[in-house]
Amino acid sequence: MIQTAQKSILIVDDEEVMREFLSEVLEDFSIEKACDGHEAISKIKEKKYDLIITDMKMPGISGEEVVQFAKKTCPNSKIIVISGYSSLFSVGNTMRFGISAFLSKPFTIKQIRSEVEKSLVGEKDRESSGEDYHV
Amino acid sequence: MTFLGKFKYFGLREKFVLVVSMVIISSMLIISGYLIKRQNEIYHQELVSRGQALVTSLAYNAEFGVILESQSDLEELLKGVSRADDITYALICASDGRVLAEIGVDKFAAVRDNLAHTEDEPDGGKYRQRQYFDHEGTEYIEIRYPVQTRKQQLSRENLGSVFDYQARDYGSDTEIIGEVCLGLTMANLREEINRSQSAAILLTLMVVFSAIIIMTAFVRVIVHPIKTLVEVTDQISKGDLSKTVDINRRDEIGLLAESFNRMIESLKKSQQEIEEYNRNLEQKIIERTHELEDAQTQLIQSEKLAGIGQLAAGVAHELNNPLGGILGYAQFTLEKMEKKEIATLTPKDYESFKRYLRDIETQTRRCKTIVQNLLKFSRSSSKVEFHDTDINQVMEETMTFIEHQLVMNQISLKKDLDKHIPIIQGNPGQLQQVFTNMIINALHASPAGTTITIMTRYLPPLGEFPGAIEIYIADQGMGISEDNLKKIFEPFFTTKEVGKGTGLGLSVSYGIIKDHGGEIKVKSKVGEGTTFAIIIPLEKKAVAVDKIEIDK
Numbered sequence: 001m002i003q004t005a006q007k008s009i010l011i012v013d014d015e016e017v018m019r020e021f022l023s024e025v026l027e028d029f030s031i032e033k034a035c036d037g038h039e040a041i042s043k044i045k046e047k048k049y050d051l052i053i054t055d056m057k058m059p060g061i062s063g064e065e066v067v068q069f070a071k072k073t074c075p076n077s078k079i080i081v082i083s084g085y086s087s088l089f090s091v092g093n094t095m096r097f098g099i100s101a102f103l104s105k106p107f108t109i110k111q112i113r114s115e116v117e118k119s120l121v122g123e124k125d126r127e128s129s130g131e132d133y134h135v
Numbered sequence: 136m137t138f139l140g141k142f143k144y145f146g147l148r149e150k151f152v153l154v155v156s157m158v159i160i161s162s163m164l165i166i167s168g169y170l171i172k173r174q175n176e177i178y179h180q181e182l183v184s185r186g187q188a189l190v191t192s193l194a195y196n197a198e199f200g201v202i203l204e205s206q207s208d209l210e211e212l213l214k215g216v217s218r219a220d221d222i223t224y225a226l227i228c229a230s231d232g233r234v235l236a237e238i239g240v241d242k243f244a245a246v247r248d249n250l251a252h253t254e255d256e257p258d259g260g261k262y263r264q265r266q267y268f269d270h271e272g273t274e275y276i277e278i279r280y281p282v283q284t285r286k287q288q289l290s291r292e293n294l295g296s297v298f299d300y301q302a303r304d305y306g307s308d309t310e311i312i313g314e315v316c317l318g319l320t321m322a323n324l325r326e327e328i329n330r331s332q333s334a335a336i337l338l339t340l341m342v343v344f345s346a347i348i349i350m351t352a353f354v355r356v357i358v359h360p361i362k363t364l365v366e367v368t369d370q371i372s373k374g375d376l377s378k379t380v381d382i383n384r385r386d387e388i389g390l391l392a393e394s395f396n397r398m399i400e401s402l403k404k405s406q407q408e409i410e411e412y413n414r415n416l417e418q419k420i421i422e423r424t425h426e427l428e429d430a431q432t433q434l435i436q437s438e439k440l441a442g443i444g445q446l447a448a449g450v451a452h453e454l455n456n457p458l459g460g461i462l463g464y465a466q467f468t469l470e471k472m473e474k475k476e477i478a479t480l481t482p483k484d485y486e487s488f489k490r491y492l493r494d495i496e497t498q499t500r501r502c503k504t505i506v507q508n509l510l511k512f513s514r515s516s517s518k519v520e521f522h523d524t525d526i527n528q529v530m531e532e533t534m535t536f537i538e539h540q541l542v543m544n545q546i547s548l549k550k551d552l553d554k555h556i557p558i559i560q561g562n563p564g565q566l567q568q569v570f571t572n573m574i575i576n577a578l579h580a581s582p583a584g585t586t587i588t589i590m591t592r593y594l595p596p597l598g599e600f601p602g603a604i605e606i607y608i609a610d611q612g613m614g615i616s617e618d619n620l621k622k623i624f625e626p627f628f629t630t631k632e633v634g635k636g637t638g639l640g641l642s643v644s645y646g647i648i649k650d651h652g653g654e655i656k657v658k659s660k661v662g663e664g665t666t667f668a669i670i671i672p673l674e675k676k677a678v679a680v681d682k683i684e685i686d687k
Contacts, residue, residue: 015456084451084454
C-alpha cells in the first residue's frame with residue numbers, strides 16, 4: 001500500500017454516479033469533487049492536487065481544457081482521463097498532454113485502483129498498464 | 136400603291152419585259168413619228184411641185200384657147216390633165232372671171248364663187264395657193280396661175296414656139312388674160328400617211344412582241360437557275376442538305392451553282408462533324424453521369440457508414456457512462472461482500488449496499504431509456520392511435536411543463552394561439568413530445584433575456600387545399616448554420632454536449648409529424664434566431680408510415 005494520508009485527488013465528472021463511485025472506491029485518499037470544468041479549474045487554482053481524475057466530455061469547459069490548465073498551473077500533478085469513449089482516438093490527442101493514464105468507461109475497480117497507485121508512486125511500470133490505452 | 140411601289144414586287148422576268156418593252160415602244164414612237172412627219176413633208180412638197188408644174192403647163196397651153204375663147208380646146212386640155220389621180224378639179228377662166236372651161240368642179244360650187252376674190256398668199260411670184268377642207272373633211276390644195284400673153288406677140292411666126300417657156304420674155308409687157316385653177320386632193324397623201332402609221336404601229340408591236348418572246352426566253356435562262364438556287368437554299372434553311380443545285384453551265388450562273396454545291400458539301404461535312412461530336416459528347420456525358428452516380432453512391436454509402444459510426448460512438452458513450460456506474464458499484468458491492476462474512480455485516484454496510492444497488496438500478500434504467508429511445512427512433516414500435524386533438528390544448532399542457540424552465544433561464548414567452556383552430560385527428564401524446572422537444576431546443580439555443588414565440592394559426596380550406604394548422608416556435612437564439620441546417624433532422628445529429636442530447640429529438644419529431652401527414656419547416660439565421668413551423672393538414676393524407684431505418 002502507498003502512503004495515502006497526504007495524497008489529494010480531484011475527481012471531475014458531470015456524472016454524479018461516477019463521482020460518488022470514484023470517491024467511495026478511493027476513500028483512502030483526500031478526495032475533492034468537481035461537477036464540471038469550471039469548478040475543476042477554480043479548484044486547481046486554489047490547491048495543488050497530487051492527482052486529477054477527469055472526464056473528457058463535459059458541458060462548458062471540457063476535460064481537455066482542464067488537463068491543459070492543470071499541466072500549466074501544476075505540472076507536478078498526475079492526471080488520469082476517464083471517458084465514455086472507448087479509445088484514445090475518440091478523445092483526440094490526449095496523450096500529447098502528458099497524462100498518466102486513460103481509462104474508458106466502464107472500467108473495473110481493479111483498473112482504477114491500479115492506475116491511481118501507479119501514477120502516485122511514479123513513472124515506473126508505465127508500460128505494464130499500456131493495454132488500457134488501446135481498448 | 137403606286138406603280139413604282141408595286142414594281143419591286145414584280146419578278147425578274149416581269150421587270151425585264153416591262154423595261155425592255157417600254158424602251159422599244161418609246162424608241163419606235165420617236166423614230167416612226169419622225170419618219171412619218173418627214174414623209175408627210177416630202178409628199179406634200181412633191182404634190183405642190185407637181186401641181187405647180189401642171190398649172191404652169193396648163194397656163195401656157197391655154198394661152199391661145201383663152202384668147203380664142205375656144206371652150207372645146209380648153210376642155211380637151213383639162214381632160215388631158217385630169218387623168219392624174221390626185222387632180223380633183225380644174226378650170227380655166229378669163230380675166231373677167233368668166234369660166235371658159237371646167238372639169239370636176241360640180242362638187243365644188245364654192246370654188247367657182249371664190250375664184251374672183253381668192254386672197255391666198257402668192258407662193259413665190261405668180262402662184263396663188265390655198266389649202267382647205269371640204270365638208271367631208273378631205274383636204275385639198277388649190278393652185279392658181281395666171282394665163283398670160285405678150286402684148287405684141289401675137290404674130291403667126293411666134294405661135295410655133297409655144298412650148299419654149301424659157302424663150303418667152305415675161306417682162307413688163309405681158310398681159311394677164313385669164314387664170315388656170317387646179318384642185319389637188321390630199322386624200323392620197325393622208326392615206327399614205329395612215330398606211331405608214333399603221334405599218335409603224337404594226338412594226339412596233341411585232342418588235343415588242345418578239346422582244347418579249349426573246350426576253351422571256353433569255354430571262355428564263357437566267358431566272359430558272361436562280362429559282363432553283365432559291366428552292367435549294369430554302370431546303371437547306373429547313374435543314375435538308377440532301378439536294379444539290381443541278382445546273383450544268385459554263386457561265387457565271389454555272390459558277391455560282393458550282394460554288395453553291397461546294398457550300399452544301401462543306402455544310403454537310405460540318406453537320407456530320409457536329410453530329411459526330413454530339414454523339415461523342417452524349418457518350419461522354421453518359422459515362423460521366425455513370426461515374427458521378429457511382430461516386431455519389433459511394434459517397435452516400437460512406438456517409439451512411441460515417442453516420443453509423445457516429446451513431447455507434449454516440450450510443451456507446453451514452454451507454455458507457457451509466458454502465459461505468461453499474462460495473463463499478465456491482466464490483467464494489469461484490470468486493471465488500473467478499474471481504475466480510477454475512478454475519479459481520481453492519482447496518483452501515485447494509486445501507487451502503489442498498490445505495491449501491493439503487494444506483495445500479497437507476498443506471499440500468501437509464502440504459503433502458505437509451506435503448507428505448509433508439510427503438511423509438513427506429514420506429515418499429517406498434518401503431519399509434521389517432522383521436523380528436525385540440526392543438527391549442529396540447530400546446531398549453533406542454534407549456535405547463537416547460538414554463539418553469541423558461542423562467543429559470545430568464546427567457547420570456549410570447550403566446551399567440553388562434554382560437555379558431557378546429558379539432559384534428561392526431562395523437563396528443565406524440566404531438567406533445569414534438570412540441571416539448573422543439574421548445575426545449577429553442578430554450579437551449581436562447582440566451583437569457585430573449586423571447587420565445589409560440590404561435591398557432593388556422594388556414595381554412597380553399598379549393599383543393601384541404602386547410603391546415605400551422606404551429607410556429609421561434610427563438611432569438613444563436614441560430615443554426617447552413618451546414619447544420621441540412622442535418623438537423625438526421626438521427627443522432629446534435630450540437631449539444633454528449634449526454635445532453637441524443638440527437639434523436641428532431642428526427643423523432645419529424646417522423647411523428649409525418650405520421651400526422653404534415654411537415655416541419657425551418658428557417659434560421661446565425662445570430663438572429665430560428666423559427667420552426669409545423670404544418671398539419673386537416674385531412675390526414677393517406678401516407679404509409681415511413682419507417683426510418685437507423686442507418687438512414
